[in-house]
Amino acid sequence: AQSVTQLGSHVSVSEGALVLLRCNYSSSVPPYLFWYVQYPNQGLQLLLKYTTGATLVKGINGFEAEFKKSETSFHLTKPSAHMSDAAEYFCAVSAGNQFYFGTGTSLTVIP
Amino acid sequence: DAGVIQSPRHEVTEMGQEVTLRCKPISGHNSLFWYRQTMMRGLELLIYFNNNVPIDDSGMPEDRFSAKMPNASFSTLKIQPSEPRDSAVYFCASSRDGPYEQYFGPGTRLTVT
Numbered sequence: 001a002q003s004v005t006q007l008g009s010h011v012s013v014s015e016g017a018l019v020l021l022r023c024n025y026s027s028s029v030p031p032y033l034f035w036y037v038q039y040p041n042q043g044l045q046l047l048l049k050y051t052t053g054a055t056l057v058k059g060i061n062g063f064e065a066e067f068k069k070s071e072t073s074f075h076l077t078k079p080s081a082h083m084s085d086a087a088e089y090f091c092a093v094s095a096g097n098q099f100y101f102g103t104g105t106s107l108t109v110i111p
Numbered sequence: 112d113a114g115v116i117q118s119p120r121h122e123v124t125e126m127g128q129e130v131t132l133r134c135k136p137i138s139g140h141n142s143l144f145w146y147r148q149t150m151m152r153g154l155e156l157l158i159y160f161n162n163n164v165p166i167d168d169s170g171m172p173e174d175r176f177s178a179k180m181p182n183a184s185f186s187t188l189k190i191q192p193s194e195p196r197d198s199a200v201y202f203c204a205s206s207r208d209g210p211y212e213q214y215f216g217p218g219t220r221l222t223v224t
Binding site for chain 1: 154
């Protein structure tokens with residue numbers, strides 16, 4: 001069975017500070033992993049994805065995530081937060097046609 | 112590509128009325144998903160189709176909810192009769208067959224008074 005756990009439903013960072021959003025997964029098969037972002041009153045937008053190959057993946061808006069199989073983690077990072085990064089972030093795992101979303105982390109950026 | 116298209120974007124209706132939400136997936140995608148999002152329950156998968164066939168409808172809350180996909184380019188989610196607790200944002204998403212990323216529509220904000 002597949003599942004996703006996002007630690008911290010709310011994260012606050014200062015503008016310019018490191019952003020770290022945590023995601024741990026469980027999967028009985030090699031997973032495909034995703035991060036989505038949802039801005040207010042919008043749908044979910046794909047930030048980045050890991051399928052196979054390089055474990056450090058880069059996405060849009062300066063975000064990146066590293067797949068660590070030994071830790072079953074796929075944490076999302078950005079070196080320097082911008083005010084426009086304030087949004088809800090969802091981690092997701094896919095195996096076969098099944099797709100599982102985490103409960104989301106709301107990111108607040110403090111000026 | 113136009114992306115996933117949903118209509119209407121906003122729907123306000125009275126309790127007891129029938130509501131129909133519509134979705135046009137991205138051309139070439141053969142998996143389609145309906146989600147509901149609320150503050151209390153977060154993002155919930157209601158049902159998903161593969162090649163127009165419902166594969167998993169275990170998330171459909173009750174018999175008042177039904178979904179159809181008559182062809183590869185159109186799906187509907189119907190609520191009959193609607194209740195205030197159905198108020199939520201309903202998203203449609205589509206993907207290629209397999210463990211690929213889903214593309215989301217802009218959502219339909221439903222308010223049942």
